[in-house]
Amino acid sequence: MKIFDAHTHLNDDPFWGQTASYLQRAQDLDVVEMAIIGSNQQFNERALTLAHDYPQLHAVIGWHPEFAAEYDEDLLVQQLQQPQVVAVGEIGLDYHWPQNPQPAQQQQLFARQLDLAEQYQLPVNIHTRDAFADTYEVLRAHWPHFGVIMHSFNGPLDWLEKFLALGCYISFSGVVSFKNAPEVRVAAQNTPAERLLVETDAPYLTPEPHRGEQNEPGFTRFVAAAVAKCRQETLEQVANYTWQNAHEVYRLNEKN
Numbered sequence: 001m002k003i004f005d006a007h008t009h010l011n012d013d014p015f016w017g018q019t020a021s022y023l024q025r026a027q028d029l030d031v032v033e034m035a036i037i038g039s040n041q042q043f044n045e046r047a048l049t050l051a052h053d054y055p056q057l058h059a060v061i062g063w064h065p066e067f068a069a070e071y072d073e074d075l076l077v078q079q080l081q082q083p084q085v086v087a088v089g090e091i092g093l094d095y096h097w098p099q100n101p102q103p104a105q106q107q108q109l110f111a112r113q114l115d116l117a118e119q120y121q122l123p124v125n126i127h128t129r130d131a132f133a134d135t136y137e138v139l140r141a142h143w144p145h146f147g148v149i150m151h152s153f154n155g156p157l158d159w160l161e162k163f164l165a166l167g168c169y170i171s172f173s174g175v176v177s178f179k180n181a182p183e184v185r186v187a188a189q190n191t192p193a194e195r196l197l198v199e200t201d202a203p204y205l206t207p208e209p210h211r212g213e214q215n216e217p218g219f220t221r222f223v224a225a226a227v228a229k230c231r232q233e234t235l236e237q238v239a240n241y242t243w244q245n246a247h248e249v250y251r252l253n254e255k256n
């Protein structure tokens with residue numbers, strides 16, 4: 001069995017300098033390929049370094065709305081042309097934290113990066129928090145034609161259906177295993193197998209039965225197991241189709 005972590009931050013401080021050890025721990029849980037997600041200058045550079053050093057790691061490069069003020073488009077455009085980059089992300093809208101940039105500035109940055117993804121023929125990895133309606137509108141107005149992944153989808157059924165109708169892939173994190181998140185399980189049950197991905201978002205959102213510990217990429221196995229349980233499928237089935245979907249959306253078969 002092979003499991004693909006579609007959104008992880010092995011480039012973040014808790015893991016930095018210990019890549020080989022965390023990759024071994026992941027491999028022991030059958031998690032053998034990953035998309036490493038950037039969000040600002042430092043994490044984008046680290047994602048590129050990891051993807052350069054390890055063939056099973058792929059870089060996703062972009063500016064998270066939290067870092068809108070530091071956006072460097074010349075640097076982003078230069079990085080997007082490197083062969084180890086498989087997508088633009090994580091980009092989107094985050095209205096949860098009052099200290100984040102104003103919605104208008106976030107929307108402008110989001111739209112700009114969607115246009116760059118279209119220009120460079122790359123899929124996108126989307127972060128959205130307390131902002132479904134605006135995320136939907138910006139996506140519709142700047143729809144990139146090379147794949148859209150909604151990362152750690154935590155929404156109700158009506159929003160799931162809207163994003164599926166647009167053509168999005170839906171990626172589930174450890175939240176799908178949380179006792180207090182039944183609507184995420186409803187979303188997982190209602191996502192077609194050919195559009196479903198699994199991710200850790202490590203070091204955040206640790207799945208059961210490890211909740212309370214620091215998350216790590218290997219724990220994608222427990223996310224996939226939680227998805228399998230609520231869909232009445234086997235872990236092997238979920239591992240197989242999410243692996244294929246990740247290869248398809250990140251176009252890894254074309255690159256190898």
Ligand SMILES: [Zn+2]
Pocket residue numbers: 007009037090201
């Ligand atoms: Zn993330």
